[in-house]
Amino acid sequence: MSFKTHSLCNVRVIAEAKIGSAYFQFLSRKFEYCEGPACGGVELRSLTANALIGQMQEVRRNTMTEKLKQYVQVGLTTVVAVFSVSVTAMAQEFEFEAEQFEYRVTEEGEDLFVWDATASIGTEDIKVQYKTGGEYTFSGEILEDFTNELTLRTPISEFWDVGAGVRLDNPQAVDRWYGMIGISSSEDFPVELSSDFYVSENGDASLGLEAAYKWEITEKLALRPKAELDVAFSSDPEVGVGTGVSSAELGLRLSYQLLDQIAPYVGVVYERSFGQTEDMAKEEGEVTRSWQAVIGARITF
Secondary structure (H helix, E strand, C coil): CECCCCEECCEEEECEEEECCCCEEECCCEEEEEECHHHCCCEEEEEEHHHHHHHHHHHHHHHHHHHHHHHHHHHHHHHHHHHHHHHHHHHHCCEEEEEEEEEEEECCCCEEEEEEEEEEEECCCCEEEEEEEEEEECCCCEEEEEEEEEEEEEECCCCEEEEEEEEEECCCCCCEEEEEEEEEECCCCCCEEEEEEEEECCCCEEEEEEEECCEECCCCEEEEEEEEEEEECCCEHHHCECCEEEEEEEEEEEEECCCCCEEEEEEEEEEEECHHHHHHHHHCCCCCEEEEEEEEEEEEC
């Protein structure tokens, strides 16, 4: 396609273009035009076709850049908003409870420090829970027991949750890894119940049972009985556990809600081992049954 010269209001345009399948090119490289009253040629400007194309490309680039900036801003704003909401929601679901954080004195005169604490984070539908417990003997400076559990828990009904995960014991003897699955009552259930089934790295199976109740004497004063029972389905001499009912613990603690997060308590605990586990303990010169006085604090937030 070609354009020939025409005169209109002293405007002379000399241009020739060819349009191909993938390109176009100006053969006449100059546009000439006049500006002024009645197009009287007061001013004369010239602009090459390449410069015109360059300006058009620059305008396009600027437009695309501005749009890109807008998209990036919207995207970043959305990501930050979603992240903030997620973090806030997760933070609202974080829970920590040190059910036992206590000093004990046994009837044999041993001083012990015992703890049992749980931390969880997640939503109402699913939570990641870490549980730790242990016993430290001040007289012998020995960590008699140290248990760590990491589980994923989810409710199956209004009153019951199920969980599965791993457990690592680091007692004085040897370390043990366990896979575990369990069921426990929710906070809405009047009695705290839990049953956990374990299988060790050596294939030894065991069961841990717990039951606890909170009897509110007054608005701030409460009595908390608790019972724990351990049953082994096979013997593991390396950790001092025999087949059958291996150990039990009964506790009674009187607590006072001093603050919303802290409830100091005093109490008494009775521990005993049974059967093959008791025989193994006697061979090692360990105490197989003991009464213990307790003072500590229940911490929650």
